[in-house]
Amino acid sequence: MSMHTITFFANKGGSGRTVATMALASGFLAQGKRVAVMDCTDLAGCNPTGPHPSTLQNWLKQMAACKFRPPQLELIECQTREEVEDSAAAADAQGIDILLIDTFARIREPQIAALGIADLVIAPAISPFEARCILDGIDEYLGPAEDVICLVNGCRNGAAEAAETRCAFGHHAVFLSELPWAEALSDQIINGDIAHFTSSLTCRSDKPGFARFREAQFAWTAVQRFAFEVEFALNGHRLEPFDGLSAYPIKRKAVA
Numbered sequence: 001m002s003m004h005t006i007t008f009f010a011n012k013g014g015s016g017r018t019v020a021t022m023a024l025a026s027g028f029l030a031q032g033k034r035v036a037v038m039d040c041t042d043l044a045g046c047n048p049t050g051p052h053p054s055t056l057q058n059w060l061k062q063m064a065a066c067k068f069r070p071p072q073l074e075l076i077e078c079q080t081r082e083e084v085e086d087s088a089a090a091a092d093a094q095g096i097d098i099l100l101i102d103t104f105a106r107i108r109e110p111q112i113a114a115l116g117i118a119d120l121v122i123a124p125a126i127s128p129f130e131a132r133c134i135l136d137g138i139d140e141y142l143g144p145a146e147d148v149i150c151l152v153n154g155c156r157n158g159a160a161e162a163a164e165t166r167c168a169f170g171h172h173a174v175f176l177s178e179l180p181w182a183e184a185l186s187d188q189i190i191n192g193d194i195a196h197f198t199s200s201l202t203c204r205s206d207k208p209g210f211a212r213f214r215e216a217q218f219a220w221t222a223v224q225r226f227a228f229e230v231e232f233a234l235n236g237h238r239l240e241p242f243d244g245l246s247a248y249p250i251k252r253k254a255v256a
């Protein structure tokens with residue numbers, strides 16, 4: 001099987017691209033896949049040992065501490081169109097299963113190349129505002145795209161805002177799975193792998209840390225559900241919303 005390429009798109013900063021990239025990497029690694037993350041943001045090419053490593057370099061360090069390192073997980077940094085195309089081809093040749101590409105809000109040549117090689121474009125938003133920006137961005141940069149699926153990535157103000165964000169994506173396809181607003185996601189550059197972080201918090205229900213553990217566990221479950229839905233999408237399937245009506249209607253017995 002050859003490699004699948006997923007590019008994250010948002011023409012506004014702070015939409016949750018980097019968070020979703022790291023989360024999906026954890027999700028796919030848990031499935032035993034070989035994952036490469038490509039940094040196609042303005043931070044690509046930072047000195048990893050300098051005073052200001054990039055977000056993904058920091059994350060990679062924590063992932064390595066969680067025992068994820070090559071050949072299971074790779075970080076590739078690209079600043080030109082040629083680097084994007086050549087590195088993607090090299091990753092494929094190397095046996096990588098999934099290439100996740102984080103991009104920059106300003107769409108230039110390397111970002112256009114990253115969108116061009118994608119099997120699937122994921123457009124995340126953390127609130128209705130980002131979702132509306134993305135709608136304009138999709139029209140401007142991607143045109144009538146079939147392989148773009150939007151993602152409700154953790155709304156700070158809870159379920160009502162998440163529902164509003166979903167609506168704000170308009171007629172575009174939106175993943176049924178949503179990511180929650182959670183520490184396990186926002187602090188991936190500190191904690192690395194989400195499964196590892198969650199298991200580090202495990203404790204008994206009568207202990208004070210239990211709420212924190214439960215929140216992380218909830219986020220990790222959501223990430224795994226999302227990873228499976230992404231895999232479905234890569235294979236051309238779309239989950240339909242569950243309408244609550246079973247295909248096998250339950251016959252109720254009259255109770256006297």
Ligand SMILES: Nc1ncnc2c1ncn2[C@@H]1O[C@H](COP(=O)(O)OP(=O)(O)O)[C@@H](O)[C@H]1O
Pocket residue numbers: 010012013014015016017018019020126153154155179180181182183185186187
């Ligand atoms: N699901 C989430 N839960 C908690 N915080 C989140 C979540 N998604 C995004 N954030 C926070 O929102 C901000 C923007 O996310 P980020 O992934 O950096 O956006 P982008 O890469 O699109 O600029 C960051 O501070 C990040 O920690």
Ligand SMILES: [Mg+2]
Pocket residue numbers: 017018019041102
């Ligand atoms: Mg980012």
